[in-house]
Amino acid sequence: MTLDLPRLQARVTGLLAEYGIPGAAIGVLRDGELSEFAVGVKNVETREPATKDTVYQCGSMTKTWTALAFMQLVDAGKVDLDEPVRAYLPGFTVADPQAATEVTPRHLLYHTNGIEEAYGDPGEGDDVLERMVDNIADAPQVFPLGHTHGYSAALGYAILARILEVHDGMCWDDVMRDHLFEPMGLTSTSSRREQVDETRAATGHLVRSLEEGPIVTPVDYLPRAFGPGGGITSTAREVLAMAHVLLTEGTAPNGRRIVSAESIREMTRSRVPVPDPYMFGPEWALGLIVCDWHGETVYATDGSTIGQNARLRLLPDSNTAVAMLTNGGPRERFCREVFNEILTDLGTATIPDLPAPDAMLNLDLPRYEGVYERPGARYEVSAEGGRLYLTLVLDPMQAAFLQKPDRVRYELLPVSETHFLMPSADPLEDTQTVAIYDFTNGPAQYLHTNGRVNPRTG
Incomplete structure (x- = not known):
């Protein structure tokens, strides 16, 4: 098959405008x-x-x-x-x-x-x-x-x-x-x-x-x-x-x-x-x-x-x-x-x-709760009303430039016992994926998102 370059060019031009690129x-x-x-x-x-x-x-x-x-x-x-x-x-x-x-x-x-x-x-x-x-x-x-x-x-x-x-x-x-x-x-x-x-x-x-x-x-x-x-x-x-x-x-x-x-x-x-x-x-x-x-x-x-x-x-x-x-x-x-x-x-x-969330999963929520962080990145996972939430703590200067609050909260939708979707209400943000895993010592030890790993610190 061959590419229809004029059609693709027109399509991508439209998508650039839609996404602000x-x-x-x-x-x-x-x-x-x-x-x-x-x-x-x-x-x-x-x-x-x-x-x-x-x-x-x-x-x-x-x-x-x-x-x-x-x-x-x-x-x-x-x-x-x-x-x-x-x-x-x-x-x-x-x-x-x-x-x-x-x-x-x-x-x-x-x-x-x-x-x-x-x-x-x-x-x-x-x-x-x-x-x-x-x-x-x-x-x-x-x-x-x-x-x-x-x-x-x-x-x-x-x-x-x-x-x-x-x-x-x-x-x-x-x-x-x-x-x-x-x-x-x-x-x-x-x-x-x-x-x-x-x-x-x-x-x-x-x-x-x-x-x-x-x-x-x-x-x-x-x-x-x-x-x-x-x-x-x-x-x-x-x-x-x-x-x-x-x-x-x-x-x-x-x-x-x-x-x-x-x-x-x-x-x-x-x-x-x-x-x-x-x-x-x-x-x-x-x-x-x-x-x-x-x-x-x-x-x-x-x-x-x-x-x-x-x-x-x-x-x-x-x-x-x-x-x-x-x-x-x-x-x-x-x-x-x-x-x-x-x-x-x-x-x-x-x-x-991306996979669909599994509403039938019955997770032991306290195992996921805690603070996971590295220098420059902090994620706080908490349970409320039978659901898990992640709060991302942004650097204040970065948050001010991007015109965002310095704490942004997301619901975590489980795909499996270790994997979650993290949809955003912000039209500029795509749904992200998160892994919370390694229960060797009871609670999860690591949170992995965007390729980066963040160990439990609290």
């Missing part, structure tokens, strides 16, 4: 053939149109790029995924002695290391990753090493990138340029903000209300500490060049072998379960999320900065990849609608809906 670039790779289009504007103030050459911030999709570079080191026999990090960074240490001596690159790739992101302010210099690793000598464990999955926004992949730096004798940005971007023939992908062509760059936007519409983000870029985990900018076309590497077991569109077929198989087949399987997928592989779409295995890599978003889905069974970059959101319902329009046109599997 200024612009988007969309690309589809099918059997090696690329289709792409752009809609909307790069900036709501200048009204300059988005084009296929507009570059967007990819956020945590960067982690997949960093994982590919790390697998090149595995291919060369220079590192082993299951050797301790200390084998490559001899001075590596954290507060927990077991984690300090036993954490491996595989733990970091999986997000099962459990080390708190307590790296302080490592600055914006080329030594940022070295400083991050030095600064975590006293970092505590959020959970015991390997005990569960808990997304590491910056630290885990910064440690992997520091191993790359020590091996290559250059900073991570230069490793990415020399080992991935240039060999793949990419001219619009970069990790240094000063190398971004500002005349082509999308501006990020936030939406506080549908009446106000999208406004320019107050934060242009993430701090450099997020580099290996979130610092790459690219186009939809060049994101699909990475997808090509993953779909063809290691070769770029220009024919260059980037990693071995064995490494691609390891990246996709080595997995751990995710406590909340519904928002992203039931398993996490090495730099990729594993999804189950009506029995078909699909791989995902997503990213968000403050006002920009990137989504990539890989469907190996139909040799297909779909990428979407936006300068507003994120709105998962928007992504689901756009992707399902494209996937339906292609005759492939589509994204499944």
Whole structure:
């Protein structure tokens, strides 16, 4: 089947207006053939149109790029995924002695290391990753090493990138340029903000209300500490060049072998379960999320900065990849609608809906009640009238900017004994999913949502 690009372009344009997203670039790779289009504007103030050459911030999709570079080191026999990090960074240490001596690159790739992101302010210099690793000598464990999955926004992949730096004798940005971007023939992908062509760059936007519409983000870029985990900018076309590497077991569109077929198989087949399987997928592989779409295995890599978003889905069974970059959101319902329009046109599997709540479940509510928190995030779960509620405590400054109260209450609708839907009355918020689990010692020990894990503290 072929895509009806004019129809899709019109449909996505309508959805942009509905969701308050200024612009988007969309690309589809099918059997090696690329289709792409752009809609909307790069900036709501200048009204300059988005084009296929507009570059967007990819956020945590960067982690997949960093994982590919790390697998090149595995291919060369220079590192082993299951050797301790200390084998490559001899001075590596954290507060927990077991984690300090036993954490491996595989733990970091999986997000099962459990080390708190307590790296302080490592600055914006080329030594940022070295400083991050030095600064975590006293970092505590959020959970015991390997005990569960808990997304590491910056630290885990910064440690992997520091191993790359020590091996290559250059900073991570230069490793990415020399080992991935240039060999793949990419001219619009970069990790240094000063190398971004500002005349082509999308501006990020936030939406506080549908009446106000999208406004320019107050934060242009993430701090450099997020580099290996979130610092790459690219186009939809060049994101699909990475997808090509993953779909063809290691070769770029220009024919260059980037990693071995064995490494691609390891990246996709080595997995751990995710406590909340519904928002992203039931398993996490090495730099990729594993999804189950009506029995078909699909791989995902997503990213968000403050006002920009990137989504990539890989469907190996139909040799297909779909990428979407936006300068507003994120709105998962928007992504689901756009992707399902494209996937339906292609005759492939589509994204499944969230599960329905099970009204017949009889839960022991006191086991779930309590406070679950990490620095910057606090969730209070309480029971009332036979129902469970979650109160999200927002940072006061963030709440003030977003024009929200600093305490937002949601009802938790059970799907199973450990999984819940968290619908919102706010039209700007999608239904979220939550896992509350690990009853080993009686009450639940962890709350997992949006990939992040929060331990019980009260």
